[in-house]
Amino acid sequence: MRIAELSRATGVPVPTIKFYLREGVLPAGERTGRNQARYDDGHVRRLRLIRAMVDLGGLSLATVGEIIAAVDSPDEDRDHLMGQVSKSLINAPDEVDPDAQAEAEGVLARLGWTDACQHPSVRTLAAVIAAARDLGHDLTPNLIEYGHACEAVAAADLDYVSGMDVDRMLESVVVGTLLGDTALLALRRLAQTVESHKRYGGTDDQPAGDH
Template sequence: MRIAELSRETGVPVPTIKFYLREGVLPAGERTSKNQARYDESHIRRLRLIRAMVDLGGLSLASVREIVAAIDDQESDDDQLMGRVSKSLIPEVDAVDDASLAAVEAVLAELGWEDACSHPSARTLAAVLAAGRELGHDFAPTFVAHGRACEEVARADLDYVEGKDVDQMLESVIVGTLLGDTALAALRRIAQTVESHRRYGVDEDE
């Protein structure tokens, strides 16, 4: 397909596609003449991945370039690539106190996730814990139960990306994580309402 058709298929404007080509985040097409090239399905998949990283993930072009370079050199396995993309979606957290970090590490140890103590989200959890304690609430006891539930969520997430090629897989990680977080928040609120009714609701027949 020509670049105009690639644009129609992906919804990415031709000037943006040319920009990605110049920046090296989109592989060059097969040259058919001095000023024309042919593109294929792999370019569609890569463009969708780039747009997911930029538009949904909010990643800088430098970060996108690093990720696609890791994909293309084929030295990183799927687990490393997924971890790299997933971590890039996590906002940086300011300094957190040692006590909160220690409490989070204890929770991760109880879950059997000791190897995850260096994960950026451990600092996010510590910041949440510290903020809660400042307001008079200690959420640490709920983290283990939430972690167990998230193991089921993670299995569902990985089942969803299973069998996809690497570009589709990483796009699914980005879209699934960002939209999935919203979906999980909605499901949590529904579940809270249902559980509240089960515990405290009054049967209309009584």
């Protein structure tokens, strides 16, 4: 297919597709002449993936590029790719308050996650703890609760990609992580609403507080 058809199939304007080609997030088509190229289903899928990452995941094109590069490198195994995606998606700070870091590691210890202390997400957790502390809050008990909930989430995530052939798995990790994040937060909001109604007996969208 030519670029106009690729545009039609995905809803992405032609100039934007050209821009993505320039930026390298979309691979070039197969050249058929000095100024002609052909695109295929792979380009359609890739373009949809890019739009999902940008629109739903809120990622920058630079981040998208990193992930694309990880997906395209042929020798990566599941864990390495998953790690790459994690790092690209979490935006972990370079350094954090040592006290908060220690408290984050304490949370991991109480969860029994001793082999995760090197992960960059621990710094994100520490940054959260530090920010909460500066604001006069203590979220630690909640974090333990969250951690237990995430064990079930992670089990579902791993089930989803297990027994999948490699080509499909690579994309699944990205889709599962990225769309999963968005879905998880949406479900948290919904669960809060439901739980709030359950506790405070709201029958409308404007229920009363405690009474």
